[in-house]
Amino acid sequence: MTLTVIVIVTVIVTVIVIVTVTVIVTVTVIVIVKVGVTMIIGKIHSLESFGTVDGPGIRFVTFMQGCPLRCQYCHNPDTWDVNAEVKYRWTPQQLLDEVLRYKSFIKSGGVTLTGGEPLLQADFCREFFRLCREVGIHTAIDTSGAVMNERTLAVLDYTDLVLLDIKALHPEHCKKVCGADGKNALRLLDELERRGIETWVRHVVVPGLTDDDQQLDELYEYVSRYQVVTKIEWLPYHTMGVFKYKELGLDYPLDGVEPLSAERISIIRKKIIKK
Numbered sequence: 630m631t632l633t634v635i636v637i638v639t640v641i642v643t644v645i646v647i648v649t650v651t652v653i654v655t656v657t658v659i660v661i662v663k664v665g666v667t668m669i670i671g672k673i674h675s676l677e678s679f680g681t682v683d684g685p686g687i688r689f690v691t692f693m694q695g696c697p698l699r700c701q702y703c704h705n706p707d708t709w710d711v712n713a714e715v716k717y718r719w720t721p722q723q724l725l726d727e728v729l730r731y732k733s734f735i736k737s738g739g740v741t742l743t744g745g746e747p748l749l750q751a752d753f754c755r756e757f758f759r760l761c762r763e764v765g766i767h768t769a770i771d772t773s774g775a776v777m778n779e780r781t782l783a784v785l786d787y788t789d790l791v792l793l794d795i796k797a798l799h800p801e802h803c804k805k806v807c808g809a810d811g812k813n814a815l816r817l818l819d820e821l822e823r824r825g826i827e828t829w830v831r832h833v834v835v836p837g838l839t840d841d842d843q844q845l846d847e848l849y850e851y852v853s854r855y856q857v858v859t860k861i862e863w864l865p866y867h868t869m870g871v872f873k874y875k876e877l878g879l880d881y882p883l884d885g886v887e888p889l890s891a892e893r894i895s896i897i898r899k900k901i902i903k904k
């Protein structure tokens with residue numbers, strides 16, 4: 630009798646211990662995961678609540694801080710330094726809360742992450758887009774494709790549209806334009822085709838740097854082969870960001886280059902994707 634009681638008590642105590650430990654471990658894991666997610670902090674350079682040029686419809690555009698490239702024509706050199714002081718250091722949920730203030734305005738558009746290079750902060754982008762999907766907001770990312778790794782590719786799981794900025798098709802030319810060979814951008818285009826994610830290709834046309842007719846034709850032919858590419862945007866070079874170089878004490882690489890003429894860009898813009 631005594632032995633039976635001891636066995637029963639032992640079993641009960643063992644079960645209680647196992648259940649208690651399981652509950653503690655489960656709760657701890659949940660807390661770690663939740664805290665891990667909420668601790669993602671995005672470094673945000675600036676916000677634009679009624680953007681009309683970075684994707685379809687009216688969009689809430691977020692300019693992320695940091696970029697690994699140094700395009701000669703860049704008009705946002707103030708976004709380059711990922712360690713610079715920024716106006717906003719927000720979690721993905723904080724950014725979504727801000728976006729939701731404008732939800733009625735962007736219902737036919739969505740959100741766009743740009744920069745800088747948003748994929749430098751891939752975890753933030755992924756979580757923000759995941760939250761946007763939960764509330765039915767269209768997601769677009771404007772990227773040079775310069776950063777390619779598992780974390781940047783994971784952002785695509787929640788991306789509706791990619792605005793892929795191809796600096797130049799040929800590696801040596803691309804290095805001259807932006808400092809990198811551009812191969813990752815082309816790899817990203819392959820990945821977007823594989824995943825079936827709609828893509829708009831963008832290309833900045835700079836007199837004497839990226840406006841060679843043969844190279845423009847080659848680029849046009851190259852990207853036209855991809856089913857996911859539904860649009861190509863030829864962006865005319867302008868000089869509106871030059872003053873920022875002066876403010877930052879930087880030399881402007883294209884000093885003296887005039888903006889692309891309206892006539893020239895209207896001819897180039899005849900190269901359109903028809904699908």
Ligand code: SF4
Pocket residue numbers: 696697698699700702703704705706708744745746773807
């Ligand atoms: S990728 Fe964009 S932000 Fe980065 S240097 Fe080029 S133009 Fe500037």
